[in-house]
Amino acid sequence: MTSAFQFTLHQQAGAARLSTLTTPHGLLDLPAFAPVGTLANVKTLEPRDLHEAGCQLILANTYHLYLRPGHQLVEQLGGLHGFMGWSGPLLTDSGGFQVFSLAHQRKLDDDGVTFRSHIDGSLHRFTPESVMAIEQALGPDIAMVLDECAEPLNYAYLQSALSRTHRWAERCKAAHTRPDQALFGIVQGGIYPDLRQQSAEFLIALDFPGYAIGGLAVGETKEQMYSTLDVTCPLLPAHKPRYLMGVGAPEDIVEAVYRGIDFFDCVLPTRLARNGALLTPDGRINMRGAQYAADPRPVQEDCGCYTCRTFSRAYLRHLYKAGEISALRFGTIHNVWFMQMLMRQIRAAIASHTFDDFRRTFLRRYQIADQTARHQQRERFVAARQAKP
Amino acid sequence: MTSAFQFTLHQQAGAARLSTLTTPHGLLDLPAFAPVGTLANVKTLEPRDLHEAGCQLILANTYHLYLRPGHQLVEQLGGLHGFMGWSGPLLTDSGGFQVFSLAHQRKLDDDGVTFRSHIDGSLHRFTPESVMAIEQALGPDIAMVLDECAEPLNYAYLQSALSRTHRWAERCKAAHTRPDQALFGIVQGGIYPDLRQQSAEFLIALDFPGYAIGGLAVGETKEQMYSTLDVTCPLLPAHKPRYLMGVGAPEDIVEAVYRGIDFFDCVLPTRLARNGALLTPDGRINMRGAQYAADPRPVQEDCGCYTCRTFSRAYLRHLYKAGEISALRFGTIHNVWFMQMLMRQIRAAIASHTFDDFRRTFLRRYQIADQTARHQQRERFVAARQAKP
Numbered sequence: 001m002t003s004a005f006q007f008t009l010h011q012q013a014g015a016a017r018l019s020t021l022t023t024p025h026g027l028l029d030l031p032a033f034a035p036v037g038t039l040a041n042v043k044t045l046e047p048r049d050l051h052e053a054g055c056q057l058i059l060a061n062t063y064h065l066y067l068r069p070g071h072q073l074v075e076q077l078g079g080l081h082g083f084m085g086w087s088g089p090l091l092t093d094s095g096g097f098q099v100f101s102l103a104h105q106r107k108l109d110d111d112g113v114t115f116r117s118h119i120d121g122s123l124h125r126f127t128p129e130s131v132m133a134i135e136q137a138l139g140p141d142i143a144m145v146l147d148e149c150a151e152p153l154n155y156a157y158l159q160s161a162l163s164r165t166h167r168w169a170e171r172c173k174a175a176h177t178r179p180d181q182a183l184f185g186i187v188q189g190g191i192y193p194d195l196r197q198q199s200a201e202f203l204i205a206l207d208f209p210g211y212a213i214g215g216l217a218v219g220e221t222k223e224q225m226y227s228t229l230d231v232t233c234p235l236l237p238a239h240k241p242r243y244l245m246g247v248g249a250p251e252d253i254v255e256a257v258y259r260g261i262d263f264f265d266c267v268l269p270t271r272l273a274r275n276g277a278l279l280t281p282d283g284r285i286n287m288r289g290a291q292y293a294a295d296p297r298p299v300q301e302d303c304g305c306y307t308c309r310t311f312s313r314a315y316l317r318h319l320y321k322a323g324e325i326s327a328l329r330f331g332t333i334h335n336v337w338f339m340q341m342l343m344r345q346i347r348a349a350i351a352s353h354t355f356d357d358f359r360r361t362f363l364r365r366y367q368i369a370d371q372t373a374r375h376q377q378r379e380r381f382v383a384a385r386q387a388k389p
Numbered sequence: 390m391t392s393a394f395q396f397t398l399h400q401q402a403g404a405a406r407l408s409t410l411t412t413p414h415g416l417l418d419l420p421a422f423a424p425v426g427t428l429a430n431v432k433t434l435e436p437r438d439l440h441e442a443g444c445q446l447i448l449a450n451t452y453h454l455y456l457r458p459g460h461q462l463v464e465q466l467g468g469l470h471g472f473m474g475w476s477g478p479l480l481t482d483s484g485g486f487q488v489f490s491l492a493h494q495r496k497l498d499d500d501g502v503t504f505r506s507h508i509d510g511s512l513h514r515f516t517p518e519s520v521m522a523i524e525q526a527l528g529p530d531i532a533m534v535l536d537e538c539a540e541p542l543n544y545a546y547l548q549s550a551l552s553r554t555h556r557w558a559e560r561c562k563a564a565h566t567r568p569d570q571a572l573f574g575i576v577q578g579g580i581y582p583d584l585r586q587q588s589a590e591f592l593i594a595l596d597f598p599g600y601a602i603g604g605l606a607v608g609e610t611k612e613q614m615y616s617t618l619d620v621t622c623p624l625l626p627a628h629k630p631r632y633l634m635g636v637g638a639p640e641d642i643v644e645a646v647y648r649g650i651d652f653f654d655c656v657l658p659t660r661l662a663r664n665g666a667l668l669t670p671d672g673r674i675n676m677r678g679a680q681y682a683a684d685p686r687p688v689q690e691d692c693g694c695y696t697c698r699t700f701s702r703a704y705l706r707h708l709y710k711a712g713e714i715s716a717l718r719f720g721t722i723h724n725v726w727f728m729q730m731l732m733r734q735i736r737a738a739i740a741s742h743t744f745d746d747f748r749r750t751f752l753r754r755y756q757i758a759d760q761t762a763r764h765q766q767r768e769r770f771v772a773a774r775q776a777k778p
Contacts, residue, residue, distance in 0.1 A: 041708060041715045047699065069682070069707040077685055077703050085699040293458070296466055310436065310474040314466050318458040319430060325714060326430045 005141075005182045005209055007241050013355040015233060015260035018347055021210075021241050023089040023141035024180045025081065026056065030241065031257045031346050033248065033339045034059045034091060034265040040074070040084040043270055044329040045336065047086045053305070053333070054340040059091045059265040060084070062134055062144075063098035067117050067124075071137040079139030090140035091265065094131050094172075094186075097149045097214075097246070108148070110164055128171035136178045143183050144212060144245075145172035152190035152220045162188055162195055166202045173206055184243060186214040191224045193231040200235035211236050212243040213261070217252070226255050233260035250279065250342055251367055254359050257346055269339045273331035276320045279338040283366055287331060292317040305337035306330075394571045394598055396630050402744040404622060404649035407736055410599075410630050412478040412530035413569045414470065415445065419630065420646045420735050422637065422728045423448045423480060423654040429463070429473040432659055433718035434725065436474045442694070442722070443729040448480045448654040449473070451523055451533075452487035456506050456513075460526040468528030479529035480654065483520050483561075483575075486538045486603075486635070497537070499553055517560035525567045532572050533601060533634075534561035541579035541609045551577055551584055555591045562595055573632060575603040580613045582620040589624035600625050601632040602650070606641070615644050622649035639668065639731055640756055643748050646735055658728045662720035665709045668727040672755055676720060681706040694726035695719075 004024045011018040021028045034057040035042045035050065042050060042058060050058065060080055065071060077083045080090050096113075099106055103115035103124075112127030128146045135143035146168050150161040165188050176183045185208035189195030203211060213232055216225050229244070236242050241262045247253065248266020256264070269279060276287045280300045285292075287299070298308035299316065307316070307330040319327035342362075349358035393413045400407040410417045423446040424431045424439065431439060431447060439447065449469055454460060466472045469479050485502075488495055492504035492513075501516030517535045524532035535557050539550040554577050565572045574597035578584030592600060602621055605614050618633070625631050630651045636642065637655020645653070658668060665676045669689045674681075676688070687697035688705065696705070696719040708716035731751075738747035 039707070039711050039713055040704070041713050044714050044718070046695070046715065046719070048695070068711055069703070073683060073703065073707075076683060077701060083701075083704055085704070294462060294465060306435070306437070312466060312472075314458070314462065315429070315472055315474070318428070318462075322428050322457055324428055324430055325433050325717060326435065328714060329433070329718065330435070 004180055007210070007239065009239065011350055013350045013353055014258065016257050016346075016350050016355050017260060017262055018350040019241070019262060021262075023182070025087060025089045025141050028056050028089055028263070029343075029347060030262040031253075031343055031350075032057055032263040033253065033269075033343050034263065035270055035336055035339070036061070036265055036267045037084065037086075038064050038267070039068070040065060040080060042332075042336070043274065044325075044332045047084070049333060050086070050336070051088075053337045054344065055088075055336065057089045057091060057263065057265075058086055059093065060138070060140065061095070061098060062092045062131065062138065063095035063102065065092075065138060066095060066134050067119060071134045075137040075139065079137075081139065089142070091142040092135050092138050092140040092144065093245070093265075094135070094144040094146040095126055096131075096147045099126060100149050108164075110167070112146075113148075128168045129175045132172050132175040132183075136176070136181065139178075139181065141181060142210070143176070143178075143181050145169045145183060145185055145208075147186045147188055147214055149215050149218065150188070150190065152215050152218055152224075155190070155192055155195075158188070158190045158192065158195055162199055166199070169203055169206060169208075173208070182209045184208055184210040184212050184241075186212045186245070187232060187236070188215045189232075190215055191220050191228050193228075196228065196232045197235055200232060204235075204237060208240075210241040210243060212245050214245050216244065217247045217266075222252065222255075225252065226259065229256055229259040229261065236260075248339070250339070251363055253342065254346065254362055257350075258355070258359055269335040270332050273335040274328045276327070276331065278316075278331055279335050281362070281365055287313065287316050287327075288320050289317070299334050300338070303334065303337065303341070305334050307334040307337075393569055396599070396628065398628065400739055402739045402742060403647065405646050405735075405739050405744050406649060406651055407739040408630070408651060410651075412571070414476060414478045414530050417445050417478055417652070418732075418736060419651040420642075420732055420739075421446055421652040422642065422732050423652065424659055424725055424728070425450070425654055425656045426473065426475075427453050427656070428457070429454060429469060431721075431725070432663065433714075433721045434659075436476070438722060439475070439725070440477075442726045443733065444477070444725065446478045446480060446652065446654075447475055448482065449527070449529065450484070450487060451481045451520065451527065452484035452491065454481075454527060455484060455523050456508060460523045464526040464528065468526075470528065478531070480531040481524050481527050481529040481533065482634070483524070483533040483535040484515055485520075485536045488515060489538050497553075499556070501535075502537075517557045518564045521561055521564040521572075525565070525570065528567075528570065530570060531599070532565070532567075532570050534558045534572060534574055534597075536575045536577055536603055538604050538607065539577070539579070541604050541607055541613075544579070544581055544584075547577070547579045547581065547584055551588055555588070558592060558595060558597075562597070571598045573597055573599040573601050575601045575634070576621060576625070577604045578621075579604055580609050580617050582617075585617065585621045586624055589621060593624075593626060597629075599630040599632060601634050603634050605633065606636045606655075611641065611644075614641065615648065618645055618648040618650065625649075637728070639728070640752055642731065643735065643751055646739075647744070647748055658724040659721050662724040663717045665716070665720065667705075667720055668724050670751070670754055676702065676705050676716075677709050678706070688723050689727070692723065692726065692730070694723050696723040696726075 106115035185203035248268035295313035574592035637657035684702035
């Protein structure tokens with residue numbers, strides 16, 4: 001890591017860490033949550049919305065941008081920062097996850113992976129070297145090594161995938177040359193402590209400037225996710241940032257920070273918003289619900305987001321029910337704000353030595369209310385079905 | 390019209406008028422263009438976007454809001470202003486146009502019109518009295534009388550429609566009681582000077598505080614529209630505002646101001662944006678065009694809108710091609726800004742006695758370039774079809 005990147009640990013509360021990471025495009029206050037801008041845009045939002053919410057880091061997807069508009073075009077137009085008009089820190093994944101979850105007819109070999117585009121069926125190949133070329137052309141502050149995100153509960157397969165992922169990590173490191181970009185390693189190994197240990201040790205020996213934990217939130221239970229973090233976080237060097245990929249449920253973020261994770265990315269908060277599910281300290285609310293038809297209150301009483309400052313639940317429900325595009329935007333503005341406020345509260349709690357209290361209080365209120373809301377929703381659904389002739 | 394409404398004519402350049410209209414929710418600088426917020430939202434935008442672009446007047450559709458969420462609900466939530474978070478002047482149409490263009494199985498009689506909702510087929514009835522109740526519940530600053538928007542080239546039918554429209558206008562005026570709402574009459578009569586004269590005389594005798602010209606831009610040629618304005622505008626009282634309904638093409642606005650119109654509404658600029666057609670002084674450009682794939686310039690070099698200040702044509706094309714929701718928003722932000730800038734330029738030109746020059750220069754640049762662009766587009770389309778095996 002060049003001097004542009006500086007990771008500073010300010011305070012710990014148990015395993016939870018308050019820290020900062022400087023990047024060529026500015027500082028990150030950690031723990032942090034990065035919204036996802038798949039195609040170089042956080043759906044329905046623009047850079048000023050993200051700044052207003054206090055977002056410091058945005059993730060964009062290498063697989064998607066490689067397919068369209070193409071990394072050479074993005075590079076020609078000033079890299080991702082210039083292309084999407086975002087002046088703050090950026091991160092790209094390696095495309096590995098999308099190749100294994102989205103692409104068609106993928107064929108994996110030790111050298112790389114061949115696949116067909118999910119858009120037009122065209123044939124493509126990713127190798128560690130080609131992915132490094134793509135990520136260096138895209139030009140985010142943080143790039144990720146190419147890895148294989150294998151099914152987290154298949155020990156035998158994970159073992160063989162792990163040795164391939166490790167050789168790919170070595171080749172990525174060798175191929176990566178941009179001094180203004182930090183290349184992070186990705187610890188894999190599913191839910192198995194011995195595989196996680198093997199992976200962490202191998203990657204630590206390669207001396208990456210930061211480490212991600214991959215392969216979680218892809219099919220295992222929450223308990224398995226948390227216990228995997230329990231064993232994996234202590235294996236990682238204390239003086240380097242730790243990134244939990246693809247995790248964005250509020251309760252998971254609180255639990256992962258508690259176990260020593262520094263930052264996160266996930267489509268969940270923005271995707272939920274487009275589905276009409278809005279986040280509050282009392283759990284998710286389904287904005288299409290009939291109970292909000294005449295509700296003059298904002299989504300969340302004490303929220304400072306533009307949506308809550310301006311619109312009632314009744315208005316938002318009207319827009320969602322009528323299929324108005326603005327509903328998706330107004331919901332996204334709120335959920336993105338909610339996540340940044342959660343991270344702000346987490347940081348403040350660590351700073352003031354009250355993180356354990358915060359965690360207990362937050363989880364009790366969020367999860368109990370959330371379960372109650374979902375239960376009530378199910379009840380109403382059942383009642384509505386039974387009421388039909 | 391109560392004292393809350395004050396129309397002041399500041400200057401004339403030929404028939405073109407620079408004026409202001411005060412309303413209970415603020416002042417309108419005229420000539421003005423009102424974007425359309427069909428369902429109490431200008432699609433993809435929020436109130437702060439409209440303020441930023443300098444919009445002073447927004448139109449919402451009575452037919453749509455009556456069907457959902459219902460005018461009683463809107464009234465209960467603070468009227469349209471409170472419901473949609475717009476503190477400036479608002480206007481609602483009477484729903485007549487939508488009943489005759491959108492609704493199913495309409496049955497017209499002298500008392501009113503019965504129709505089925507285009508959403509769920511449910512049965513409804515509009516009369517002059519019911520529409521006045523709806524518009525008074527919605528609570529815009531300017532409301533419109535119920536009229537019949539008949540096919541503009543059918544003289545015999547127009548004649549019978551006109552007498553019904555006139556009786557409805559009388560009944561609307563009798564039923565309208567809100568002192569903080571101005572009820573405008575609508576002059577109909579298609580493209581026929583004698584019918585327009587008959588309609589104008591009848592409505593002027595009813596002494597409405599303002600007059601709209603309806604039934605244009607619905608099937609006649611541009612020349613027929615302009616010649617109808619030539620005969621109709623001089624019939625209207627000089628000391629009252631004149632509103633041309635449903636007209637929003639830049640060239641039509643310049644031509645209508647030239648003939649004495651004070652304000653306009655139309656879905657065109659916002660709908661075009663959602664289709665990828667962006668307005669510039671050199672005509673429309675189709676943002677999906679391959680020629681913009683690597684174009685680093687903004688949509689319009691000298692434009693101050695957020696989109697032009699932040700994004701390249703290449704980025705916008707990428708978002709449109711990828712089907713990103715943000716493309717629709719970024720395009721709408723630009724087109725709404727373009728229209729407000731056009732109105733600002735029109736007002737400045739009238740104020741500085743240069744409107745004739747402005748009109749000539751604007752129309753030459755906009756229309757010639759637009760025709761060239763459309764011609765080139767057609768040529769490319771034909772070439773592409775011929776190139777296919």
